[in-house]
Amino acid sequence: MPTRSPARARRPKLAVWKFASCDGCQLSVLNLEEELLPLAGEIEIANFLEASSAVIKGPYDLSLVEGSVTTPDDARRVQQVRQQSRRLVAIGACANFGGIQALRDLMDVAALQRTVYAHPEYLATLSRSTPISAHVTVDLELTGCPVDRGQLVEVLTAFIQDRPVRLPQHSVCVECKRRGTVCVTVAPGTPCLGPVTRAGCGAICPAYHRGCYGCFGPVDGANTAAVADRARELGMPGRDVARLFRLFNTAAPAFAKEAAHHDA
Amino acid sequence: MSADRLEVLAADDFDVLVRALAEGGREVLGPVLRDGVIAIGPVESAADLPQGWTDEQERGTYRVQPRADAAWFGYAVGPQSWKSVLFPARALLWSGAKGGVGEHGVEVSAPDRSAAARPRALLGVRSCDLAAIGIQDRVLLGRPAVDADYAARRADVIVVAVTCGFPAGTCFCASMGTGPAPRTGYDLALTELLDGEHRFLVAAGSPRGAALLAALPTRVAEDADRVAGEQLVASSVARMGRWLDVGPVPAALRGALEHPRWDDVAARCLSCGSCTLVCPTCFCTAVEETTDLVGASAARTRVWDSCFTPGFSYIHGGAVRQTTRSRYRQWLTHKMSTWVDQFGTPGCVGCGRCITWCPVGIDLTEEVGALVGAHVDEPQRQDR
Ligand code: SF4
Ligand code: SF4
Numbered sequence: 001m002p003t004r005s006p007a008r009a010r011r012p013k014l015a016v017w018k019f020a021s022c023d024g025c026q027l028s029v030l031n032l033e034e035e036l037l038p039l040a041g042e043i044e045i046a047n048f049l050e051a052s053s054a055v056i057k058g059p060y061d062l063s064l065v066e067g068s069v070t071t072p073d074d075a076r077r078v079q080q081v082r083q084q085s086r087r088l089v090a091i092g093a094c095a096n097f098g099g100i101q102a103l104r105d106l107m108d109v110a111a112l113q114r115t116v117y118a119h120p121e122y123l124a125t126l127s128r129s130t131p132i133s134a135h136v137t138v139d140l141e142l143t144g145c146p147v148d149r150g151q152l153v154e155v156l157t158a159f160i161q162d163r164p165v166r167l168p169q170h171s172v173c174v175e176c177k178r179r180g181t182v183c184v185t186v187a188p189g190t191p192c193l194g195p196v197t198r199a200g201c202g203a204i205c206p207a208y209h210r211g212c213y214g215c216f217g218p219v220d221g222a223n224t225a226a227v228a229d230r231a232r233e234l235g236m237p238g239r240d241v242a243r244l245f246r247l248f249n250t251a252a253p254a255f256a257k258e259a260a261h262h263d264a
Numbered sequence: 265m266s267a268d269r270l271e272v273l274a275a276d277d278f279d280v281l282v283r284a285l286a287e288g289g290r291e292v293l294g295p296v297l298r299d300g301v302i303a304i305g306p307v308e309s310a311a312d313l314p315q316g317w318t319d320e321q322e323r324g325t326y327r328v329q330p331r332a333d334a335a336w337f338g339y340a341v342g343p344q345s346w347k348s349v350l351f352p353a354r355a356l357l358w359s360g361a362k363g364g365v366g367e368h369g370v371e372v373s374a375p376d377r378s379a380a381a382r383p384r385a386l387l388g389v390r391s392c393d394l395a396a397i398g399i400q401d402r403v404l405l406g407r408p409a410v411d412a413d414y415a416a417r418r419a420d421v422i423v424v425a426v427t428c429g430f431p432a433g434t435c436f437c438a439s440m441g442t443g444p445a446p447r448t449g450y451d452l453a454l455t456e457l458l459d460g461e462h463r464f465l466v467a468a469g470s471p472r473g474a475a476l477l478a479a480l481p482t483r484v485a486e487d488a489d490r491v492a493g494e495q496l497v498a499s500s501v502a503r504m505g506r507w508l509d510v511g512p513v514p515a516a517l518r519g520a521l522e523h524p525r526w527d528d529v530a531a532r533c534l535s536c537g538s539c540t541l542v543c544p545t546c547f548c549t550a551v552e553e554t555t556d557l558v559g560a561s562a563a564r565t566r567v568w569d570s571c572f573t574p575g576f577s578y579i580h581g582g583a584v585r586q587t588t589r590s591r592y593r594q595w596l597t598h599k600m601s602t603w604v605d606q607f608g609t610p611g612c613v614g615c616g617r618c619i620t621w622c623p624v625g626i627d628l629t630e631e632v633g634a635l636v637g638a639h640v641d642e643p644q645r646q647d648r
Contacts, residue, residue: 038557153557161559166552170537170573173623177541178353178568182299182343185623187326195534195623209299220574221588223534226624230324 012061012160015047017081019067019074020101020129024146025092026050026066035153042160058084062159065138068094068101068129075126075135082136089155090132093145093248097217100145102129102251129251140165145215145248148200168199171219172212175203184211191231191244196222196254217249224258238262269474271482272489273454275336275462278310281452284476285385285422293349294387295342300328302342304349307387310336321432321505321616324625337456340432341390341615345544346397349384350421351404355413357551359563381416389425389450391443392435392615396544397423398449402607403547413566422472425450427465429496433505434616436629440510442613444500452476455493465493506619508629510600510610516636517601521593525634530589532624537570539618539626540595545611550575571595600632 016026030051032039039045046056063085069075082088090096098105104112105128113120132138142155151167158165168174172194176183184190184206192211194203200216218224224245231241245259273281285292286308296305297314307313318331319339331338356375364371389397404411405418425446428437437443446453451473455465465485468474540546550569555562569576572591577584585591603611612628619627 035557042558154554157555157557157559160557161555163555169575170570171534173534173536173538174541174568174570174573177538180303180344180348180353182301182303183538183621183623186324186621187300187343189325192623195536195538221535223531223588226532226534230624 011042011044013044013046013056013058015058015060015063015081015085016045016050017047017063017065017067018050019065019078019095019132020070021067021092021094021099023050023066025064025095025144028146028149028152029064031149032153035156039156043156059086060084061086062156063088064091065089065095065132066091068098068131069135070101070104070126070129072124072126078132078135087139087159088132088136089140089142090138091142091144091147091152093143093215093217094129095132096138096141096143096252097249098129098131098251100248100250103246104129105251106246131251142167143198143215143217143249144200148202150202151200169220170199171195172197172199172201172203172206172216175199175201176206179203179207181207184209185230185234189234191227191234191236191241193227193244196224196227211244213247214245214255215248217252218254222254224254225261228258228262269467269477270485270490270493271466271477271480272485273464273466273480273482275310275464277481278336278464280480281424281476282307282309282387284479285387285424288383290383290385290422292385292387295337295339297328301326302328302339304342304344304346313337313388314339318430319432321434321620322625323434323619323627324622326620333458334462335430335456335458337388337426337454338430340428340430340435341393341617343542343617343621345542345615345617346386346389346393347400347544347546349386350397350417351400351411351414351547353568355380355566357413357564357566359561361561362559375413377413377416380413381419383420383422384417385422385424387424388454389423389446390428390437390615391425391446392428392437392440392613393544394423394425394446394449395437395440395442395613396615399545399607399609399611399613400547403545422476423450423452425453425469427453427455427493427497427500429456429500431500431504432616432620434619434627435504435614436506436508436616437614438501438504439507440610440612440614444504445497455496457489457492457496459492463489465489506616506627506629508614508632513632513636514601514604514610517597517632520635521597523635525631526589526593528634529592529626529631530587532626533588533592534624535572535588535591536623537572538621538623539628540570540572541568542617542621543599543612544615544617545599545613546570548576571598596628596631596635599628 109127185192190211193214194212197214198216242259242262245255292307294307295302313336316334320327360370360372404414428444450469453467468477549566552565599611
């Protein structure tokens with residue numbers, strides 16, 4: 001096993017934080033398996049409650065932040081996380097766009113509380129689910145629901161080696177074509193968010209004959225209107241087109257705006 | 265197809281040809297029905313071909329359909345071109361490891377190209393794709409910097425072409441002068457005849473093809489066979505779904521750089537890059553560099569890229585082409601105009617894939633028509 005470079009005086013400290021989320025992205029970190037051992041040689045996993053209850057105090061060189069901000073408490077806590085972190089990477093759909101829980105943004109949250117909870121008076125919740133970047137400076141956005149293992153390794157590797165991170169800026173279509181997946185929109189005629197969604201997952205869903213669900217969030221300059229028009233041409237009712245854009249990244253501005261055009 | 269030395273192979277003897285191609289462990293690749301499309305896959309016998317199937321193609325739409333007859337090659341081109349075999353999406357360029365004896369203590373290794381260089385036979389190559397292979401040969405082998413992976417893949421390839429009898433709605437090879445009958449670039453050329461006895465006209469286009477043909481149980485073609493072949497080509501031309509009068513296009517596009525149509529198409533285009541990736545001539549790639557976690561090893565990989573991606577024109581400070589308008593214009597003017605200046609032919613062979621496989625059905629023949637039919641005669645600007 002190769003050892004870490006002797007040039008570094010001490011191992012940088014890594015922290016992994018959780019806000020409102022399903023823990024799926026943190027599990028992606030745990031799932032690194034074969035990379036975890038060499039990773040532990042390069043970086044000190046100082047604060048990662050999902051993995052260990054032993055916590056080493058900050059400040060931290062690198063923080064991975066999962067989850068969105070949905071409570072007043074978390075709005076305060078995210079400031080503390082930022083203060084203790086030299087670099088902060090928001091990981092996943094929740095941390096970067098508010099997650100699927102941002103569907104609450106479209107509803108009356110007080111009414112939801114009364115419907116779901118016997119004693120809503122014990123709850124302190126915000127009316128919107130907001131991304132980490134709405135509260136503090138985010139150094140890097142690693143999107144995905146959950147994040148992709150390969151991309152996670154790239155982010156950690158780039159940090160350890162102090163080089164720029166390489167994450168694709170192109171659409172899922174490029175990934176489908178590279179792996180030889182037949183376009184689901186052209187061949188069976190399935191509406192798909194691939195053309196407006198950032199690559200990263202390796203185009204999993206089209207490989208299983210499903211349209212892309214947009215897990216990795218919109219590409220820059222996403223022509224969502226053209227994708228929506230095509231979905232309607234393929235027979236999808238407007239209400240379903242709105243739903244297509246209102247999934248894991250419902251509050252991503254490009255998706256939210258497009259969905260609003262298709263509300264019945 | 266050359267008129268001389270035309271032979272006839274009975275469909276019942278087709279597998280003799282497939283076995284001859286496979287001799288010595290050669291990989292035989294041809295059309296196969298997979299995932300609802302006619303794709304490229306291993307062919308061990310005629311039974312692997314999409315017998316009795318055809319395709320219906322229109323802008324943004326592709327469907328396979330059963331045919332009324334049992335034709336084996338009764339369809340046009342599928343989503344993948346032979347680029348997927350000869351110039352695949354990923355190719356390792358080199359890898360390196362620390363602790364070696366090389367410069368900076370890094371040992372650099374050239375990739376093992378033995379799998380890439382495996383002898384192959386490409387069965388059922390359409391004339392548009394023959395022309396596309398010719399273009400890629402020129403681009404990747406015919407210039408001072410030869411693409412080593414392409415050269416390895418191209419080194420031992422037998423090309424068995426087939427006349428396109430049933431072009432799709434998106435085909436326009438006849439107007440591009442690239443089809444529908446194979447003219448050059450093949451070892452063997454087949455024409456499937458369905459009238460009467462199911463049979464194939466076979467012509468050799470190279471010494472290697474002639475040697476293959478000599479070993480097949482064929483008979484000399486009679487006039488009736490030749491006429492049937494000519495009729496198929498004529499009816500194929502008549503069925504061609506699209507037509508592009510390409511002659512004036514290269515010059516006319518140069519004068520249309522500020523045409524309002526670029527804004528119009530940009531409003532519809534997704535900038536997804538699908539058109540370039542399915543195109544059999546598009547050759548643009550990016551270089552991906554990876555390291556392991558501890559920095560002990562690194563690799564450099566060539567991957568398909570596209571002039572539609574934001575990263576493609578990225579230089580210090582940002583992307584040169586930021587808008588879809590500028591990207592679509594770059595693509596179309598390169599295909600149809602500046603490619604001629606660069607390589608002597610258009611970069612388009614009329615296969616229609618970019619029309620069929622565009623998720624929103626943008627049709628380059630229609631765009632060219634709109635741009636050139638009424639082009640704005642403005643002085644050229646260095647607009648990016
Ligand atoms: S530009 Fe379109 S029609 Fe022309 S060769 Fe490429 S994919 Fe085929
Ligand atoms: S023309 Fe079609 S396939 Fe090409 S980038 Fe635009 S939307 Fe994608």
